[in-house]
Amino acid sequence: MARYTESVCRLCRREGCKLFLKGDRCYSGKCAINKRPTPPGQHGQGRRGKVSEYGMQLREKQKVRRAYGMMEGQFRRYFDMAEKMKGVTGENMLQLLERRLDNVAYRMGFGESRPQVRQLVTHGHFLVNGRKVDIPSYLVKAGDVVTVREKSRSQELFKKIRENGASKPSPKWVEVNFETLEGKVVALPTREDIDLSIEEHLIVEFYSK
Incomplete structure (x- = not known):
C-alpha cells in the first residue's frame, strides 16, 4: 500500500x-x-x-x-x-x-498526534480489555478499556504522560487515569464530540x- x-x-x-x-x-x-x-x-500563492x-x-x-x-x-x-x-x-x-483504536488512544491523550499514536499501536504498546491489539483500525466499543502495556510504560513518552497528563483535555466520551495509563470508552462519540x-x-x- x-x-x-x-x-x-x-x-x-x-x-x-x-x-x-x-x-x-x-x-x-x-x-x-x-x-x-x-x-x-x-503556484500556491497565485490567485485561485x-x-x-x-x-x-x-x-x-x-x-x-x-x-x-x-x-x-x-x-x-x-x-x-x-x-x-x-x-x-x-x-x-x-x-x-472516531472509534478507531489509534484515534481513541489519541483522544485519551496517549500520544501527541494521530500519526504518532498509530505507530505506537502498530508496535504493540496498547491492550484492549487486557489483550494486545496492534491494528490501528480496530473499532472500539462502549465499555472497552484501553491500557498502555506494562513493559511499555518505561518509555520516555509514557513517563511524561503519566507525570503530566495529556497536553489537551480528553473528550467526554472517554475517561482516563494517567497514573495507571488506562482509559475507558464510557459512550460512543457523537457528532458534537468531533472538534475538526x-x-x-x-x-x-x-x-x-
Whole structure:
C-alpha cells in the first residue's frame, strides 16, 4: 500500500486548515499554517479561481481522510459501512472514524498526534480489555478499556504522560487515569464530540454520485 512520506505540514497547507498531524507544534507559532497559509507548490500563492461543487466535495473528503490518516480505499470502506447503518450516513461515518483504536488512544491523550499514536499501536504498546491489539483500525466499543502495556510504560513518552497528563483535555466520551495509563470508552462519540471542522454532507454527496 502506498504511504505518504513527505512533510505532513504540506497536507495542512493544501487543505487550508490545521489537521493536527504534528502534535504540540500545531498549537505553537511554528505551525506551517500560521507561517505560510497558502497551498504548497510554486503556484500556491497565485490567485485561485472559483471552486466547483465537485472541487469542494473532493477537498472535504481529502481533508477528513488525511486528518485520520487513511488511504482512499480504506476511507471508502468506512463510507460503505456507514451507508448500511441506521441513521445519518455522514454522522455514522464520523463515528466509525472516531472509534478507531489509534484515534481513541489519541483522544485519551496517549500520544501527541494521530500519526504518532498509530505507530505506537502498530508496535504493540496498547491492550484492549487486557489483550494486545496492534491494528490501528480496530473499532472500539462502549465499555472497552484501553491500557498502555506494562513493559511499555518505561518509555520516555509514557513517563511524561503519566507525570503530566495529556497536553489537551480528553473528550467526554472517554475517561482516563494517567497514573495507571488506562482509559475507558464510557459512550460512543457523537457528532458534537468531533472538534475538526467537517461538512460531512459534502463527502456523502461525493461518494453518492
